Amino acid sequence: MKRFTSFILLILFLATAQAQVLSLDSARALALRNNKELAISRLKQDVAKYNRQSARTNYLPKVEAIGGYLYTNKELSLLSTAQKDALGNLGTIAGQSLMESLPSAVTTMVQTGLISMQQAQALNQIAAQAGPAFQQALNGVGQSLADAFRTDTRHMWGGSIMVTQPIFMGGKIVAYNKITDAAERLASSATEAEEQNTIYNTDQAYWLVVSLKHKQRLAQAFYDLVKKLDDDVQKMIEEGVATRADGLSVSVKVNEAEMALLQVEDGLTLAKMALCQQCGLPLDGTLILADEDREEIISMTTSAVADENTALQNRPELKMLEEAIEMNRQNIRVTRADFLPTLALMGGYTATNPSVFNGFQKKLNGVWNVGVVLKVPVWNWLEGLYKVRSARTNTQMARYQLEDAKEKIRLQVSQSSFQVSEAGKRLEMARKNISHAEENLRSANIGFKEGVIPTSDVLAAQTAWMQAQSQKIDAEINAKLSEVNLQKVLGTLNIEH
Numbered sequence: 001m002k003r004f005t006s007f008i009l010l011i012l013f014l015a016t017a018q019a020q021v022l023s024l025d026s027a028r029a030l031a032l033r034n035n036k037e038l039a040i041s042r043l044k045q046d047v048a049k050y051n052r053q054s055a056r057t058n059y060l061p062k063v064e065a066i067g068g069y070l071y072t073n074k075e076l077s078l079l080s081t082a083q084k085d086a087l088g089n090l091g092t093i094a095g096q097s098l099m100e101s102l103p104s105a106v107t108t109m110v111q112t113g114l115i116s117m118q119q120a121q122a123l124n125q126i127a128a129q130a131g132p133a134f135q136q137a138l139n140g141v142g143q144s145l146a147d148a149f150r151t152d153t154r155h156m157w158g159g160s161i162m163v164t165q166p167i168f169m170g171g172k173i174v175a176y177n178k179i180t181d182a183a184e185r186l187a188s189s190a191t192e193a194e195e196q197n198t199i200y201n202t203d204q205a206y207w208l209v210v211s212l213k214h215k216q217r218l219a220q221a222f223y224d225l226v227k228k229l230d231d232d233v234q235k236m237i238e239e240g241v242a243t244r245a246d247g248l249s250v251s252v253k254v255n256e257a258e259m260a261l262l263q264v265e266d267g268l269t270l271a272k273m274a275l276c277q278q279c280g281l282p283l284d285g286t287l288i289l290a291d292e293d294r295e296e297i298i299s300m301t302t303s304a305v306a307d308e309n310t311a312l313q314n315r316p317e318l319k320m321l322e323e324a325i326e327m328n329r330q331n332i333r334v335t336r337a338d339f340l341p342t343l344a345l346m347g348g349y350t351a352t353n354p355s356v357f358n359g360f361q362k363k364l365n366g367v368w369n370v371g372v373v374l375k376v377p378v379w380n381w382l383e384g385l386y387k388v389r390s391a392r393t394n395t396q397m398a399r400y401q402l403e404d405a406k407e408k409i410r411l412q413v414s415q416s417s418f419q420v421s422e423a424g425k426r427l428e429m430a431r432k433n434i435s436h437a438e439e440n441l442r443s444a445n446i447g448f449k450e451g452v453i454p455t456s457d458v459l460a461a462q463t464a465w466m467q468a469q470s471q472k473i474d475a476e477i478n479a480k481l482s483e484v485n486l487q488k489v490l491g492t493l494n495i496e497h
Helices: 002-018 024-034 036-059 081-088 090-111 117-148 172-239 244-279 308-314 316-337 383-450 455-490
Strands: 020-022 062-071 155-168 287-289 342-353 365-375
Touching: 020 024, 024 172, 024 244, 036 172, 172 244, 172 287, 172 316, 172 455, 244 287, 244 455, 308 383, 308 455, 316 383, 383 455
Parallel strands: 020 287
Antiparallel strands: 062 155, 155 342, 342 365
């Protein structure tokens, strides 16, 4: 017998060791770590931070490098085809003109007595012998001139490095930086709101499991009660002091109690699955909650004070709307900046091949440059005015949304405070009903044993006892969730409870 008892204790110890005991704080921490929507919200916060860092770079100079290559089937030409031909035949044309005019010139000089006939013949002979060589030499000089004017631009290479430093952009850079700052704060508030929603949903799932666990024990206790009554009635029927109708009515109640117990167990299994999914735990794992075995689920000691100012200061939704107003306000400046003058300092280095800075040269050569670029919008048919008015209207809409949200939050605070108060009253009433139901059940059991109370009265007392116990469990859970809801409304819901 001792060995059997030790074996049973060992089995219970191993089962408890494998089961995971989960407190409310642990459930909240697991949910915050494993919630996918919260992870997305945190990534959005990182995106907003990177956008803010990117916006800061607009104050700094930007450096750009551009390079390219261009091939054309024709090259640029500074001379026409006729001019190229004329230069290439410069000696021939000049020689022909000289040979045509030389005889008449020599004849004139002979007639005027400048030279003799023998000298004229010698001069004509020299011209006839030296003419072709002179023409060829002059043609070469002309061709070299034509070649010097050739650009050879069929293969063109070029590159440029430009530095641009904004000086005045109409206030756009400053406004855009303020927008990204507000966007980062908005993302942080959105993450805070998602954290509170995660904690709120986790608390609901946690206390639902606790409620169903208590109702499971209640259903088991009620089943044991009616089962014992059924055994007693069956014995009484055998002894002839109870009717068969009494036995059938009790048997029906046993079946109902068994069905209720099965439904509660199924609901408990599903609720634990939902809590495991919320916390990122295996759905088929054994889960034990730290509060599921407590006799009193809650003692009505709420620490949250229903203060509207606390809600207005802490609610992340209001912070998000305030940042949205700031973003819209800065967007007005961004819109207006598109229609204001802008000034930027530019400088860089540009190089090309062929180069034209020392004639046409087949090598890479460039030039430094620096300058100021001023852009002044002249007329846009009042486009800027309409866009600024549109941005102002969006800002006004955001202000109305903020005021509407504040009014709704004030209403939520009043409603949540009222719900906490009513939950406390219902819990006190449920506790009083428990004592009455227990006394009624005790009296019914005594009367049944004495034979002065029929079976139906005992069943009614047992049913009333179960309903009172169930109402107490519901009242305790409702009181706990009303506190959690008040904390969420006030914006003070965090991982510590």
